Amino acid sequence: xxxxxxxxxxVSVSEGALVLLRCNYSSSVPPYLFWYVQYPNQGLQLLLKYxxxxxxxxxxxxxxxxxxxxxxxxxxxxPSAHMSDAAExxxxxxxxxxxxxxxxxxxxxxxx
Amino acid sequence: NAGVTQTPKFQVxxxxxxxxxxxxQDMNHEYMSWYRQDxxxxxxxxxxxxxxxxxxxxxxxxxxxxxxxxxxxFPLRLLSAAPSQTSVYFCASRGTGITExxxxxxxxxxxx
Numbered sequence: 001x002x003x004x005x006x007x008x009x010x011v012s013v014s015e016g017a018l019v020l021l022r023c024n025y026s027s028s029v030p031p032y033l034f035w036y037v038q039y040p041n042q043g044l045q046l047l048l049k050y051x052x053x054x055x056x057x058x059x060x061x062x063x064x065x066x067x068x069x070x071x072x073x074x075x076x077x078x079p080s081a082h083m084s085d086a087a088e089x090x091x092x093x094x095x096x097x098x099x100x101x102x103x104x105x106x107x108x109x110x111x112x
Numbered sequence: 113n114a115g116v117t118q119t120p121k122f123q124v125x126x127x128x129x130x131x132x133x134x135x136x137q138d139m140n141h142e143y144m145s146w147y148r149q150d151x152x153x154x155x156x157x158x159x160x161x162x163x164x165x166x167x168x169x170x171x172x173x174x175x176x177x178x179x180x181x182x183x184x185x186f187p188l189r190l191l192s193a194a195p196s197q198t199s200v201y202f203c204a205s206r207g208t209g210i211t212e213x214x215x216x217x218x219x220x221x222x223x224x
Contacts (some may be wrong), residue, residue: 009152032210043116043215044155044201051210090154096211097202098143098162099170 002027002093014111019063019078021106023091026072029092033074034092034100035065044090048073061085086110114138118203118216125193125223133188133219135203143206144186145170145213146178148199155202161186193223 007022014087025031032051036044048059055067061084065076091103119134137144145160147170157170157176161180175197177189186205190197204213 007169034212041218043217045215046212049210077157081161091181094210098160098168099157100145100213101157101193102147104152105120106155 002031002095002099002101004091004093004101004103006089006091006106008106009104010107010109012109012111013081015083016055016080019076019081019085019108021076021089021091021108023065023074023103024072025074025075026108027093029094031093031095032097033065034066034094035059035063035074035076036090036092036102038088038090038105040087047089049075055104081108083110083112116203116205116214116216118201118219120219121217122220123222125190125221126191126197127223129193130189130191131193133190133201133203133220133221135186135188135216136184137186137203137214138184139205139207139214139215140183141205141207142183143208143213144180145204146176146186147202147204148172148197149202149218150199156165158188159175195208198220198223 004025005024005047035047050067058064094100125154146158147155159178161167203216
C-alpha cells in the first residue's frame with residue numbers, strides 16, 4: 001500500500017510570505033498525486049493534481065506543486081500567502097485511481 | 113446541481129445501535145467512496161464502489177457495510193456502533209479516469 005508523509009502538522013506564515021507545504025510518498029512507480037484543501041466544517045476541495053506530463057502543476061488560488069520523482073516528493077507552494085489560505089491541506093496519492101491514500105494533513109495559519 | 117449530499121450532518125449513537133449514513137450524488141459518477149477522518153490520521157478509505165452493484169473494501173472496512181444499488185446512492189451502514197467509530201465521515205464521488213473527487217460536507221458521528 002501507498003503511504004504519504006506530510007512534514008509539519010502545523011505551519012504558520014506571515015501574510016505575503018512564501019507558503020511551502022511538504023509531501024513525500026512511497027511508491028516504486030510514479031503515482032497520481034493530489035493536493036486538497038479543507039476549510040473548517042467543510043469537505044475537501046481539489047487544489048491541483050499530477051497525472052502525467054509536465055511536472056510543475058498549477059492549481060487554483062495561486063498554488064502550484066512540483067512532482068520530483070527522484071525525491072518522491074510533491075511539495076505545495078504559493079509565493080504570497082493570503083489570510084484566506086488558512087485551512088487544512090491534504091496530500092493524496094493513488095496508484096490506480098481507485099484507492100486514494102491521504103496524508104495526515106497540515107494546518108496552515110496565516111499571521112496578519 | 114447539488115454535487116455530493118450527505119445526511120445527517122450530526123449524529124449521536126449509543127454503543128450497539130445501528131444506523132445508516134446516506135450519500136447521494138447527482139453527477140452520474142461511477143466511482144463513490146467513504147472515508148473517515150480522525151485527528152492526526154488524515155482520511156482513511158473505508159469502502160468504495162466502481163459502479164452500481166460493485167463494492168470493495170478499503171483500508172479500514174471492519175464494522176461497516178455498504179451497498180450500491182443505484183449509481184446515485186452509496187449508503188454506509190454501521191451494524192453495531194462502537195466508540196472507536198466516533199469520527200467525521202466523508203463521502204466522495206468522481207467520474208471515470210484519474211479525475212478529482214468531489215466530497216460531501218461530512219457527517220460528524222459520536223458514539224457514546
